[in-house]
Each structure stands twice: as C-alpha cells, then as structure tokens.
Amino acid sequence: MKKLGFIALALFMQTAFAQTNRFVYQVTMKPDASDKNDVKTENAYLDISPEKSVFYSENRIKRDSVMQANFQSGGARGFNRDQMQSLRSIINYSIEKDKKNQKTIFKDRIGRDIYTYEEDRPINWKISSETTKIGEYKVQKAEADFAGRKWTAWFTTDLPYQDGPYKFSGLPGLIVKAEDAQGEYSFDLMKNYKIADFPTLNQFGNTIKVKRGDYVKQQKKFQEDPMAFMNQGGGGGISAPVRVGRPGGGGGNPGDMRKRMEERVKEEAKKNSNPIELQ
Template sequence: MKKLGIIALALFMQTAFAQANRFVYQVTMKPDASNKNDIKTENAYLDISAEKSLFYSENRVKRDSIMQKAFQGGGGRGSFNRDQMESLRSNINYSIEKDKENQKTIYKDRLGRDIYVYEEDRPINWKISSETTKIGDYKVQKAETDFGGRKWTVWFTTDLPYQDGPYKFSGLPGLVVKAEDDKGDYSFDLMKNYKIAEIPALNQFGTVIKVKRADFVKQQEKFKTDPMSFMNQGGGGGIGAPMRIGGGGGGNQNPGDMRKRMEERVKDEAKRNSNPIEIQ
C-alpha cells in the first residue's frame, strides 16, 4: 500500500508539473486599410508551459479539428460543412511559438499549400514607464515600444509569474494584460485564464519551409499578386491547400473556372487584409 501511495504521488506530481496555463485574449483588428469601420474581433490563446509558449487563434483549433476528422473519415475537402467552416474564418492565420530555453520566437504562416516558418530577428526594445493602474483584477504597469512599423503601448502585470504576452510580445518583467497600437488598428486584451493539460500540437497541412524573415515578406508580397503560383506548388490537390479558398461543390467543375474563382478569392482576401499588424 505504501508503494502504491508513492507511485500515485509521483504520478500526481508529474501531471501537475506537465500542466500549462491558457490565457485567452480578445483580439480587435481593422485589417482592411480602405475600410477602418470594418472591425474584426476574435479570441486567441496564449498557452504557456515551463519550456515554451504558443499563440494562435481559437478558430484555428476548431477548423483544424473539423479538417482532421474529415480527412480521417476519408471524405476530403468536399465533406466539409462549408457554412461551419466559413463561420470559423480567422484573421489570425499565423501561430507564434516562443522557445524559452533558446530565447527564440518562431513565426509560422501559410502561403498557398505550404507553411512558411521564420525566426524573428528583431529584438523588442521596451521603454518601461513608472505609470501604473488597474485592469480587472491586476495591477499593471505601462511600457512602450516601436515594433513592425507600429508604436505600441502595453500594460503588464507582475501579479502572475510569467514574462510573456500575445503575438510576439515578450521580454517584460511580467505578463502583458493589454496591448494597443497608437492608431487603434490592433489591440489585445486579456479576458481570462485557466489550466490545461498540455499545449496542443497544431495540425500542419502541407510542406514546412524554413526561411529568413525578409524572404518570407517577399514571398508574402508575391502571394498577393500571383496566388496561383503558390497553389500549384507540390503538384495535385493534396490536403496542403488552404481550405478557405477551395469550393465546396462536386468534382464536375471546370478546372479553368475553379482556378479563376480561387485566384479572385485570394486576391479579395489580400485586399481585406491590406492593413497587416506589421507594416514594415
């Protein structure tokens, strides 16, 4: 009995140590530069463990789950409920992992069929103010930075034992509770937090391509003007194609019409995302 008790305690300690914390942020965005009245709001998760953190869209997880079930069932793209997938569209199509041990910030985003990955090469230089206030239950302190072509004001708290934040924000002596750029185009507001068993592994449909950040920016611009060149990479219609672009109909559609419709949709999406979070 004593041995069983020791084993149970060890398992409990192992489980407790393996836990991660999930911080839910409300992200408010004005992604269309030609229509600042078009305000998008969605939730994103910042999952933090002892080794790393991961920032990603809540809708991304829900879409991944639907896609995974469809492919496991052998249905492919045509088996998706198109209305359900459309309701889970996200303006946060990237994910950001912060490797605590190696002090690296890894950005992942899809262009066409492939996942592009780069390591952030710009440090975030914070100017910490003595100004404090209270947001919700937390006493917070003000900090400012210029990053990605925007001036950011953030409020961080030392009430929680984390030095992290949404998006690429890190390096402060506390957790970011609120962040907003000076134009009011983007803001992140901490809504709640709770424990989870572990940080989930996000589905990676398509080939992972590691590049320098500057090369990713070039590829991103090319994708906006010639999206079909990215769709054709890797050959036939595998699961790497972004599901939000393809049609939901049967297999008798004219390939030329499908190609044109897909191209128009990608270009329309590029226009609706003409005010990105990083502008340089």
C-alpha cells in the first residue's frame, strides 16, 4: 500500500508539473499609419511550459472553436457571420519559442496558406538598474532596438520564466510590460492561471516554410494583387486556381467577387499600414 501511495504521489506531482501556465496580455495597437487616433485593443495569450511557449490572439482560439462547431453542425448554412466578425483579430500570427533549441518560430496566414519562418535577429537587451512596481510585481527596466522600433520592457524575477509577449524573451524574468518609444504598440500583463495543456490552433491550408525575407516579399505580393497571388499558388510553388462562387452560381458573379476581395484586402492593408515590425 505504501508503494502504491508513492506511485500515486509521483503521478500527481508529474501531472501538476506538466501543467501549462497561461499569461494574458492586453495588447494596445495603432495599426493605421494615417490615423494614430484609431487605437485597437485585444487580449493575447502567452502559454508557457518547460519545453516551449506560444503567443497568439485570444480571439483566434475563440474563432477556431466557433468554426469547429460550425463544421460539425453542417457547414456554412449555420454560419454566424456577425459572431465571426466580432472575433476578428489584428493578431493573426502566432509565435512559438522552442526552449531546448533556443529558436523563435513565427507563423502567419497569407492568402490560403500558413507561412512560417525562424526569427534570425537576436534581441540585445540593455538592462537598467531602474526598478518600480507594476501591479503586484517588482519590475526592472530593460531596453532594446528590434525590427525598427525602440522597445522598453519591464520584467520581474518574481515569476521564473525568461519569456515575454510577442518575440520578446531573454531577460532574467517574465516581461510584465513592453512598449515601443512612439507608444504605438504595448503589451501589458493582466492575469495568469494554469491550463491543462496547449490548445490546438487550427491551421487551414498548406504550411510553407520560408526565410524571413521571403515571407516579407510574399506578404507584399499578396497585398498588391491578392487574386493573382492565390491563383499562382501563393508563391509557394503550388498551382491551385481560386474558385470564386459555388457550383451552380450560388456564390455570385466571379468578377464582382474578385473586385470585392481586392477592395477588402486593400482596405485591410491600409488599416494595417503601421505594422509592429518596421524593418
């Protein structure tokens, strides 16, 4: 019985240790370069385990859940467009940090496919002696230039994670707050709790592994001519013409649909003309 007790305790400890910690950040953004008064705010999750961490939009997981339920209930007929519209996100990317191999993997959808690259620029933090308190945490200041912006981060050693939101990591503790010098992007830790495991993020379409520079080129191609991009297989070497409209003409006039899609993509490009990475 004593042996069984030890086994049960060991299994309990193993289960407890395996739990993932979720940190919820409020992300504040000014994505439209022509209108800096247009401030967008949404929540994002940083899920951390001993092996890795993943940063992604809260709306992403909610949207995935709605889409999954829709597919299971019979597809587009039960599709709630208003609900999906309310779950739209500016944070369409996800970022995974591989703790063992010290790699940061970025994933983002362009057209119908997921493009992924390994971040090739290190973040060189300069740690200051300046300290303050944010919420319940004693924090210390650090600064870095990254991707065309000057960032100030506040980290705490009260939490044993050398991690943070977005691509930020490498400080002696968890980043509680990060903000760029222009005040156009900020990440603020709101709360944290334990979850059983990482959720599965739906990834429709092909996953195409590229270099970071190639991702930037593909993104520009899509913004300039989205229909041509997808008809050419999205630059990923896969030729698959886009179907506009459903068989039998249920989707409307193909020419009108193409025009609407191009207008929508151009409008979204304008609204996201001040990206978090400028270089």
